[in-house]
Amino acid sequence: MIVLVMILALILGLFYGMSGAELPPLNAIIENKDIVLYVLMFSVGISIGMQKGIFSKIKEYHVKIFIIPIGVIIGSILGGFICSLILKMPIGYGTAIASGLGWYSLAGVTLSELATAEIGSIAFMSNLMREMFSFMIIPFLAIHFNHYTCIAPAGATSEDTTLPIILKYTNEETVVLSVFNGVICSFMVPILISFFINIM
Template sequence: MTIIILIAVIGGMLSGYFIVPENIANNMEIVSTIALNLLILSVGIDVGSNKETIKDLKKAGPKILLIPFSIILGSFLGGAITSFLYDLPIKSGLSIASGFGWYSLSGVMLTNLDSAHIGTIAFLTNIFRELIAVMLIPIIAAKLNHYTAIAPAGATSMDTTLPLISEVTSPDITVISFLNGVVLSSLVPIFISFFYTF
């Protein structure tokens, strides 16, 4: 999956530079908006179709929310520090951090809300987050604890990194990982929009 993503990004950049006419490239926002809405719809369908999600959430209790809450705080702190270090507006830093690893949504949303520059930063930041998570999850699960292994994954803990988390932890942690991903994925569009309207 990661190789396909990198090929698509490089292919898109080369196409935009060498092949696609400027008048078409300037109207890509329409295609991005349609794709974004379809992506959000598909996530909603995916979450709604899993009938066991609510039951699993009740079983885990309210303490389950400590994991996504901690990930949110850590991400926002990192976004604020990064915006200061790189002289970005604080709303940009916090919005980029609000991607929680969901590169496709955050990249498109921030391109529409801000600019292609910020959208690209968000896209790459969240891709790197997922790549780093894939490398760190087995180490964290072995050296620290299984709950902590969910943190690097962020929103991807319900999909792309879930098989890895499942492999190196336990079935109970897998359920918590999925629920963490549901919570964070639901909050990504809310937080990104919030920081740009605040």
């Protein structure tokens, strides 16, 4: 449902831009999108801060709890690196796009601000495809790989949108790891994007 609403927002925006219409409230939002991004980041921070159980689980798993987010991040960045070589794109852009880790909205808007609208659009579409693909592949991974691997395609979305499907096909322990992975990946997305854009 959320995915559909976001696709609708993109389509509405595209039509508005192409129509040449001038609606003052919409233009005000477009001109002040930095402020909207700050509000979004503050709200995301609140969501992370509210996950109080996370801190006690970290002690139980010790450092091994970081294995999944590290694997997700390394795999994604390596993938972005390979894509940038294939497409002959600057490596900083390619790795920044893959650093979205499935968080299509943030990666799309951040990269359209920090890089270009085209890079932002690729980041949006590729990370959106990653989230939609996760819904389809998680049941397969649960049967043919292991429960932990179900978290990998979900990336940063493993704490929210893809969590219900992970819960359905795995167990409570994997769900806790999934939330932890989502928190770590969500925290890392803006850091990784800023880092790779700045090494350009």
